[in-house]
Amino acid sequence: MTHRRSVPKQQFIPLREQMDLWPDVSGNTINGLGEPQPRQPSPIYWHAPEATPHGHLQTWMGQHSAKNPAPGREALVKERERVHRRIPVAIADASTRRSPEHWHRSVHEKARTLGAELVGIAPMNPLWVFEGYTVSEPWIIMLGVVMDYDTLKDAPLPSASSEVVKQYTRGERIARDLADWIRSEGFHAEGHCGPMAGRVNFIPPALACGFGELGKHGSIINREYGASFRLASVLTDLPLIADEADILHVDDICLGCQICERDCPAGAISDEKQLVRGEMKWYVDFDKCLPFFNEHHGCALCLAVCPWSTPGRSPRMADKITKRRERLAQTHIAK
Ligand code: SF4
Ligand code: SF4
Numbered sequence: 001m002t003h004r005r006s007v008p009k010q011q012f013i014p015l016r017e018q019m020d021l022w023p024d025v026s027g028n029t030i031n032g033l034g035e036p037q038p039r040q041p042s043p044i045y046w047h048a049p050e051a052t053p054h055g056h057l058q059t060w061m062g063q064h065s066a067k068n069p070a071p072g073r074e075a076l077v078k079e080r081e082r083v084h085r086r087i088p089v090a091i092a093d094a095s096t097r098r099s100p101e102h103w104h105r106s107v108h109e110k111a112r113t114l115g116a117e118l119v120g121i122a123p124m125n126p127l128w129v130f131e132g133y134t135v136s137e138p139w140i141i142m143l144g145v146v147m148d149y150d151t152l153k154d155a156p157l158p159s160a161s162s163e164v165v166k167q168y169t170r171g172e173r174i175a176r177d178l179a180d181w182i183r184s185e186g187f188h189a190e191g192h193c194g195p196m197a198g199r200v201n202f203i204p205p206a207l208a209c210g211f212g213e214l215g216k217h218g219s220i221i222n223r224e225y226g227a228s229f230r231l232a233s234v235l236t237d238l239p240l241i242a243d244e245a246d247i248l249h250v251d252d253i254c255l256g257c258q259i260c261e262r263d264c265p266a267g268a269i270s271d272e273k274q275l276v277r278g279e280m281k282w283y284v285d286f287d288k289c290l291p292f293f294n295e296h297h298g299c300a301l302c303l304a305v306c307p308w309s310t311p312g313r314s315p316r317m318a319d320k321i322t323k324r325r326e327r328l329a330q331t332h333i334a335k
Contacts, residue, residue, distance in 0.1 A: 012265045012292050014295065015295060018057065018060055018291060019291065021060055022057070023053035026286075027045075027286030027287050027290060031276060031277075031283075032276055032277035033276055034274075034276075035275070035276070035278065036275060037277070037278050038278035038279065040127055040131045041128075041130055043197065044286070045058055046196050047130070064295060065158075065297050068158060070158030070159055070162040070165075071158070072162055073158070073162055080165060083173050088179060088183060089180040089183050091183045091186060092185060093186070094186050095185065096185045100239040103238050103240055107119070107182075107240065110181055111143055111178050114178055116145060116174050116232075117145060118146075119142070119143060119144075120141075120205075120206065120208075120209025120210045121139060121140070121141050121142070121209055121240050121242055122139070122140050122142065122208040124235070125204065128200050128201050128204045129199055129200055129201075130197065130201060133199040133200075134199070135200060135235060137188065137190070137235035137236055137237050139235070140209075140235055141236060142206045142209050143175055143193075143232040143233060143234070144206070144222070144229045145230050145232065146167075146229045147167050149309060149310065152300065154304075155299060156265075156298075156301050157297075158297050160300055160304065164195075164298055167230045168193055169193075171230050172193035172232060174191075175233060176191040178191060178234050179191035182234065182238050185238070187236060187237055187238040189234050189235070190234065190236070191233070191234045192232065193230075193231070194230065194231065200233065202233055205233070206220055206231055207220065207245060208242075209242065209243040209244075209245070210244055210245055210246040212250070213246070213251075214250075214282045215254055216260055216270075216271070216282050217260040217264075217303065218284035219302070219303055221248065221250045221306070221308045222246075223318040224315060225309075226306060226308030226310070227309050228311075252324065253308075254282070259305050259306065263302070263305045264301065264302055265301065266288045266292040268285040268288035268289035270284075270285065
């Protein structure tokens with residue numbers, strides 16, 4: 001499998017000033033690496049800095065990135081704050097009575113009209129909620145916004161991080177617009193988008209509602225957009241119907257591909273799944289990734305080099321997996 005590499009591979013040595021802030025506890029311990037029992041995720045990054053052991057590093061990252069700003073970053077951050085501060089519309093006094101099938105269809109249509117490239121719905125699971133937070137809404141609507149690959153492919157250059165900020169802003173606008181529409185129909189709804197984490201870890205509901213599967217780089221691979229998208233969500237009590245998970249079998253590729261593992265400048269990507277809070281899955285070593293991530297505008301190199309992220313390639317790869325599996329099944333039947 002051929003691919004391009006964004007930066008020459010060399011040993012990465014983190015800055016002393018960053019490592020002096022490193023807490024005594026490993027981020028992998030906080031994340032539950034090696035734990036056999038399922039449990040809620042613990043807040044670790046992108047929560048209030050004063051509330052987590054790695055919060056000083058999060059603050060340091062912001063200051064470090066500001067010294068080497070990405071093009072147009074200031075305007076992008078301003079726009080992001082403007083969208084974030086928007087006041088939600090009031091919930092209509094009377095709620096519109098429609099079937100869950102109607103609302104399911106309408107949410108998909110509305111989210112697409114608002115600009116989301118991916119939409120899915122999942123019933124809330126308490127195990128997706130960060131420790132210390134509560135969620136009473138029965139449903140989570142997941143939204144995906146696609147990043148411009150021509151900019152993403154420059155990762156870990158600052159320009160790629162501008163694209164991330166831009167898409168987080170777009171995701172938040174769509175989530176808030178969708179929530180406002182639901183509120184105008186007389187139901188509760190709250191929109192949210194990263195990078196700051198909210199009450200829910202977005203990855204499990206996105207997997208549950210059909211966005212794809214985790215790749216070796218620890219991010220979701222989608223059959224249409226690969227790993228080149230960001231997530232947003234709406235929590236709501238609108239009566240809905242769940243979408244199904246999309247079983248792509250990305251492991252058929254990941255088990256024979258070492259691109260992200262080899263190109264990660266921090267050596268944070270493992271070639272074996274690991275036990276995390278009761279589940280065997282692809283897991284990125286937090287302690288190895290974070291120093292490079294912090295010094296390189298959020299990095300994203302692993303997403304950029306993943307062959308699934310190249311525009312137009314994902315559907316072909318998904319199709320190839322399906323055909324190969326069908327051939328193997330036929331051979332098996334013939335024996
Ligand atoms: S780069 Fe290769 S191994 Fe890594 S996630 Fe993508 S397909 Fe899987
Ligand atoms: S984001 Fe982390 S895991 Fe991905 S390439 Fe960068 S350092 Fe490695």
